[in-house]
Amino acid sequence: xxxxxxxxxxQEGQSRVQQGAxxxxxxEQGEYDQIHAEGAALLPLSELESRFSELPxxxxxxxxxxxxxxxxxxGEYLMQNGYSKVVNLSGGTMAWAEAGLPTExxxx
Numbered sequence: 350x351x352x353x354x355x356x357x358x359x360q361e362g363q364s365r366v367q368q369g370a371x372x373x374x375x376x377e378q379g380e381y382d383q384i385h386a387e388g389a390a391l392l393p394l395s396e397l398e399s400r401f402s403e404l405p406x407x408x409x410x411x412x413x414x415x416x417x418x419x420x421x422x423x424g425e426y427l428m429q430n431g432y433s434k435v436v437n438l439s440g441g442t443m444a445w446a447e448a449g450l451p452t453e454x455x456x457x
Contacts, residue, residue, distance in 0.1 A: 359445040362438040370409035387451035409434040416441040
């Protein structure tokens with residue numbers, strides 16, 4: 350079954366988070382510590398299979414990584430496992446920071 354996941358801009362992603370969506374960063378801890386979108390929850394892709402049930406099914410999930418590839422992979426995995434409200438943040442954390450949206454971490 351082919352699942353289509355919507356891509357959103359950083360601005361749209363931030364707007365959805367402000368409306369109650371959960372921003373899920375799937376990079377590894379070291380990358381996350383360097384810089385991440387403000388309010389992003391860390392769930393590394395390497396731990397996704399064992400921990401995805403921690404994510405709420407009743408809220409939209411906005412997936413984010415460095416550039417958008419790993420988050421798309423993670424989002425597709427979630428959709429295959431019963432999550433219906435999942436979108437991918439196009440361009441990832443790099444695009445989020447370039448758009449001037451708030452970031453946290455060592456280099457922000």
